[in-house]
Amino acid sequence: MKPAIPANTVERLSLYRRLLEAWLEKGTTSLYSHQIASMACVTPAQVRRDLMAIGYTGSPSKGYSVDALEESIGLFLGSDRVRKIALVGMGNLGRALTTYFTSRVPRFRMAAAFDTDPRKTGRVIAGCMVYGIEEIPRIIPAEGIRTAVLALPADSAQEMADRLVNAGIKGILNYAPVPLRLPADVFLENRDVTASLEKVAFFSGQPREGS
Amino acid sequence: MKPAIPANTVERLSLYRRLLEAWLEKGTTSLYSHQIASMACVTPAQVRRDLMAIGYTGSPSKGYSVDALEESIGLFLGSDRVRKIALVGMGNLGRALTTYFTSRVPRFRMAAAFDTDPRKTGRVIAGCMVYGIEEIPRIIPAEGIRTAVLALPADSAQEMADRLVNAGIKGILNYAPVPLRLPADVFLENRDVTASLEKVAFFSGQPREGS
DNA sequence: GTAACGCTGTTACTGTTTTCACAACACTCA
DNA sequence: TGAGTGTTGTGAAAACAGTAACAGCGTTAC
Structure with missing residues (x-):
């Protein structure tokens, strides 16, 4: 087993996704890496690197789009299917x-x-x-x-x-x-x-x- | 939290200890690192290194004494007390x-x-x-x-x-x-x-x- | 007696994961 | 307009974990 993506990253992505879902419900549209990091109790750099791993790109001014990111992680993890x-x-x-x-x-x-x-x-x-x-x-x-x-x-x-x-x-x-x-x-x-x-x-x- | 001993090592020691208990019951007196490694599904070098971490020393000819090692790990992990x-x-x-x-x-x-x-x-x-x-x-x-x-x-x-x-x-x-x-x-x-x-x-x- | 063997303890190395640091860029506000 | 702020994306460095390699040394074989 030689994962292109580190297993730890996958685990964190799963967590990010769940956190994002909660913000989606609240209607938040965008978040910065440090906000996600704070919720997940990791460093902002870690968040950015994890998102880089799945190829998702945010914007320096707006941060990350909550719904687009949630969907991207979902697609990556295959969570779109049961x-x-x-x-x-x-x-x-x-x-x-x-x-x-x-x-x-x-x-x-x-x-x-x-x-x-x-x-x-x-x-x-x-x-x-x-x-x-x-x-x-x-x-x-x-x-x-x-x-x-x-x-x-x-x-x-x-x-x-x-x-x-x-x-x-x-x-x-x-x-x-x-x-x-x-x-x-x-x-x-x-x-x-x-x-x-x-x-x-x-x-x-x-x-x-x-x- | 700055552990002198890596957390992973502690986890493996817990496993070694359980494996050794089983051998104790069977009456085996000594084991080599490669035997422990095989049971624990890790490399022999890993076993030796983990045991080095707790300062336990085996003998090149006999390997590790099952009961002494079991006791040493137990003492280290504090398993001597409930x-x-x-x-x-x-x-x-x-x-x-x-x-x-x-x-x-x-x-x-x-x-x-x-x-x-x-x-x-x-x-x-x-x-x-x-x-x-x-x-x-x-x-x-x-x-x-x-x-x-x-x-x-x-x-x-x-x-x-x-x-x-x-x-x-x-x-x-x-x-x-x-x-x-x-x-x-x-x-x-x-x-x-x-x-x-x-x-x-x-x-x-x-x-x-x-x- | 002594050469060969096989294991331990330990050091050096390799690879991976995390953090740091900063260039590049958008936006704000004067 | 243009300086200032704050963010992303990412190369470089650091920290960490695991592996390999080997010296040292009992033991065995002969």
Whole structure:
């Protein structure tokens, strides 16, 4: 994976876009880089460079046109179309994510969920149909899903990832607390909750349980 | 925040530690950097460098002693003591995180949760006592909690973060989809779910809803 | 005994990401 | 008109992260 655009930039663009949407509602027509920067808590130079990356150009006098920029970022990120997402692991986290996306982020649609637990399969949970694991090779290509979220225990994560990749998945957002070994052409983002908390706790300084 | 140790290294150390625990159970006494690297899906040089950062020294002939290294990382990360964590927002995500940590990661203890919803406050949910927001200034210092997790909607995130910081919180793991403006001495880690998914979807190549 | 091997610890390097700094330009206001 | 202000776009520099390379040294083989 050798992205022409840095992954961090993509993440920030997603944020800018959401911020711009709010300003669009308010009827603001243009914004300067330092205003966007202030909202996003980054430097103005960072904003300008990120926008340069997608080739969007503002005007020195007016700044950036809110609606044109919002549209440009949207086009770049492909947000003009609803994206189908697959979920593996309809546990607590899987349910929370599905509920969140379904109710708050219409751009992403949980098109299919998979779980090993027969009490969960064959039903609609949190607005998403839950299939058995063995359905992965059928559903993923049929639905044309390329992106998956892994929200399951450590022990089965690698196996499920392999199955997803075999079914054609090209990007995995991994919430399982294990590193995954994947082909180089599959994009992987690890969001290990324990590691995140460990990091924050570490930099929070010395905590203590006793006393 | 000017960490002597890179944040990425801390995250990897957390991972190494978990991997080592598994080997400890199996009775393995020593491992080479390339073995650890392989499990963690990083390069051997990276492993050696990370261990150098915490001052742990292996032996060229035996590699690293599994139990001594596990203990060293544990000491460095402060994992020898249980850490108390505060949670703000006992929604779906908050519940999932609490359940996960309570059942799987005993090193972190959800010591207190806070929520605005009066139907949730005053009760124990997912093994964690839920207090009203107004209790933050009382509970946080009383419990000596320095680390907090934010799992709530965008609109109230900044206000809750401010309250936490005023109560003495020094590190925040933010799952709310907004950037937070915090004093420089408070460590902040953003885990914006939408931005993560946007990134993965982007690098998954061209997805489509229609056809 | 000693040569060869393989690993660690560390330094030098490479590549990427972020910040800095400034030329170029539009607009304002006298 | 023309100086002054404030912004963008971008080259250059700095900071950072990760990789490669290698000296040093037990260990092993013979």
